[in-house]
Amino acid sequence: QSALTQSASVSGSPGQSITMSCTGTTNDVTYSNHVSWYHQHPGKAPKLIIYEVNNRPAGVSHRFSASKSDNTASLTISGLQVEDEGDYYCAAYTTKSHWVFGGGTKVTVL
């Protein structure tokens, strides 16, 4: 199973909105409503921020929103803050009952 494709990096100034993408195939992103997003700070374990395409776990900021269209999932961060820096990973549940992750997008707050 090939990794999902994510843009390498995205940056923005505090208060701005940024969007990153996650592209897969008919066997994963297109097929699945189980698309998740994770945020990882350097040297730390990742944190779940979006599950089932566009749902936020309790305690996750409303500034995070997500969607999916065909084989591409997207994550938007509104009102960018310094603590939003780090790496963001998408993941999708596949037709083989496996999980596949993206290569990650590095977010920099200017």
Place this chain on the structure above:
Amino acid sequence: QGQLVQSGAELKKPGSSVKVSCKASGDSFKNFVTSWVRQAPGQGFEWMGGIIPLFGTLHYAQQFKGRVKISADSSASISYLDLSNLTPEDTAVYYCARPSDLWSGYSTSDPFDLWGQGTMVTVSS
């Protein structure tokens, strides 16, 4: 909500094997799939496989079949990852991950909102 605590860092020779453990707190260990995910230095995550201890159900990623074994000791709430025939390309941080008991359990499609702290495995001669 639970916690996952993993065993310590390992330094291994090429061709050898490594066993990493992941101990879960709480009462729901048997009902939730524990997955193993690795992250090579500077890279993304790679799902390796998972187990639902109650059923003994196992799933492995194709690229690891034949080299990986995931097991669970339900009495101790511990999951194990065994990886054999190690090469330097297996150098990575290995994480256990699972859904918390906020989810209903028994499903391999629930997301990972509980993660272990990670175990660094270095393979070098």
